[in-house]
Amino acid sequence: MLKIVSSLQENRKFRIALALCAGAAAAVGALYLYHHDPYSYPLPCLFYLLTGLYCPGCGAGRACYSILHLRFADAFCYNPLMTVLLPLIGIYIVVRGLDWVITGRNHVDSKISVRLLVVILAVVLVYGAVRNIPVFPFTLLAPGGLAQIW
Numbered sequence: 001m002l003k004i005v006s007s008l009q010e011n012r013k014f015r016i017a018l019a020l021c022a023g024a025a026a027a028v029g030a031l032y033l034y035h036h037d038p039y040s041y042p043l044p045c046l047f048y049l050l051t052g053l054y055c056p057g058c059g060a061g062r063a064c065y066s067i068l069h070l071r072f073a074d075a076f077c078y079n080p081l082m083t084v085l086l087p088l089i090g091i092y093i094v095v096r097g098l099d100w101v102i103t104g105r106n107h108v109d110s111k112i113s114v115r116l117l118v119v120i121l122a123v124v125l126v127y128g129a130v131r132n133i134p135v136f137p138f139t140l141l142a143p144g145g146l147a148q149i150w
Contacts, residue, residue, distance in 0.1 A: 010104065012101070012102075012104070019101045022097070033061070034065070034069070038065050045058050053132045054128070055128055056082075057079070058143050059143030060078070060082045062074075062078040062079075062144075063078040064086075066078065067083070077145070077146040080141065085120075095108055096108045131145075
């Protein structure tokens with residue numbers, strides 16, 4: 001195992017090939033989601049099926065579908081938090097991947113504040129709890145809830 005890791009750190013061509021394969025897999029996934037209609041064939045949420053409660057990710061499939069079709073307001077209606085965090089996650093993945101391809105090491109994670117990660121985790125957990133409160137302003141956070149006012 002250690003030999004594989006050290007060979008990855010030394011062989012830039014292999015790292016580039018792996019990064020291109022990961023990018024191709026992401027493109028295939030995006031292409032599938034672009035043509036997959038989540039309204040006809042929704043992606044089931046196991047947490048929702050087991051508990052009847054919305055998880056922080058409920059509505060993310062429909063939101064990603066809407067983003068791929070450039071309907072950002074619809075995406076925000078399905079999952080506002082994911083719509084805001086998705087560009088940040090995408091930037092992190094691209095920068096982290098480029099750093100790994102170029103240097104073979106991880107210089108990005110040490111630059112991210114642990115406090116920031118704790119705050120993001122707290123926001124996600126609170127969002128997951130608040131969107132299940134069955135009172136008017138909070139019901140807007142349920143998947144498709146904001147569509148009531150737009």
